[in-house]
Amino acid sequence: MKYDIFISYRREGGYETAKHIFDLLDRDNYKVSFDIDTLRNGDFDIELFKRIDECVDFIIILNKGVFDRCFKLEKKNDWLRNELAYALKMGKNIIPIMLNGFNEFPENLPDDIAKVVRKNGPKYNQEYFDAFYEKLKSDFLESKPLKKQLDNNDYSKIIGIKNPILQGILDNMILVEGGDFMMGSNEDAVEGVPEWKDNEKPIHRRKVDSFYICRYQTTQKQWKEVMGAYSYLDFKGNDNLPAEKISWNNAQEFIDKLNLMTGLHFRLPTEVEWEFAAKGGVKSKGYRFSGSNSADDVARYNKLFLTMGPHIVGSKCSNELGIYDMSGNVEEWCSDFFKPYPNSSIEFQKFSDKLKSYRVYRGGSWNYKSFRCRVTNRGSSLPDVSYFGIGFRLCMDIENKKTSR
Secondary structure, eight states: OOOSEEEEOOHHHHHHHHHHHHHHHHHTTOOEEOOGGGOOSSOHHHHHHHHHHHOSEEEEEEOTTTTHHHHHSOGGGOHHHHHHHHHHHTTOEEEEEEOTTOOSOOTTOOGGGGGGGGOOOOOOOSTTHHHHHHHIIIIIOOOOOOOOOOTTOOHHHHHSOOOHHHHHHHHTEEEEOOEEEEESOOOOOOTTOTHHHHTTOSOEEEEEOOEEEESSOOBHHHHHHHHGGGOOOOOOSOTTSBOOSOOHHHHHHHHHHHHHHHSSOEEOOOHHHHHHHHTTGGGOOOOSBTTBSOHHHHOOOOGGGOOOSOOOTTOSOOOTTSOOOSSSSSEEEEEEEOOOOTTOOHHHHTTHHHHTTOEEEESOOTTSOGGGGSTTOEEEEOTTOOOTTEEOOOEEEHHHHHTTO
């Protein structure tokens, strides 16, 4: 599930109010991350930050003494501080809610959360809670409640516009039926670059639920249609070339705006979803590249160092599912933080700490040699980094696609 709102609170003094707000927002069809006990198995901090990444709004409940631990505990042991610091860093819409007994912010808050004092929230009053809640929704939340499914599943009625670009995105969302597969590779060093192979090991079994993924990489035309005057990227050439020089943060901005325009919930694929789709899903034939054992058939890559840019999306052959360019053309961001696979080598584990803030990208690109375009190849970078040869592909949950028709 993708969340739009994250609620941060202390269990002592803040739980009841947080739960009340959650119940009302949930009733009104907002997607809210409230209880950290529901986090999936895995690295707790990574899963927590992933939820914050997904959200537009970050509500923090401020009760008496809420910041006391921020001065007593190391940062790593104070999850409210970690949550708030990360939300501030990622530029989320911070909404402080000051309960009775919280009179003012303490002086000399730690630097990573000090900017919270500049944030505004609705005035909390238990006696007039309904008025407080309505003001929270109307004046402070940037998220919008999910659209309810229409009986006739009419796309134009759901989004209220007839835009061929947006319609074209939906028309090219391909169903990837869920299943089990073996993720990763146990191949030895390739072309003398062993460090680019270690992070693919070991092969391990993963399970994937059904989802939708776009047949094509996001194009320059789609980028300009959605981002409009905000499009600060200087694209050149054919509009049907993939949008490139896109950072992970840029991709999230595009998706957030697209979702706001449509009332739907597009997203980036997870790394597991990406590799499953690239390998052909349940129709996989075990190819080295996405759709073939020959990179020339399916990938735009830097053959003999002569390739000078991407090609029009869909120019090569598709893979088993009818998806194009999952090998080469431009690399594609995934939603995940980068982390080693389960039971990875000890030698690689020592690098994991510095990579925890990195985001995953997959697929290789026009400016790399073919071995970087294999379906198991992994790459990662900071979320604000962009360069030629990196873009993204849209994904969507089953439930959202059903409500878009």
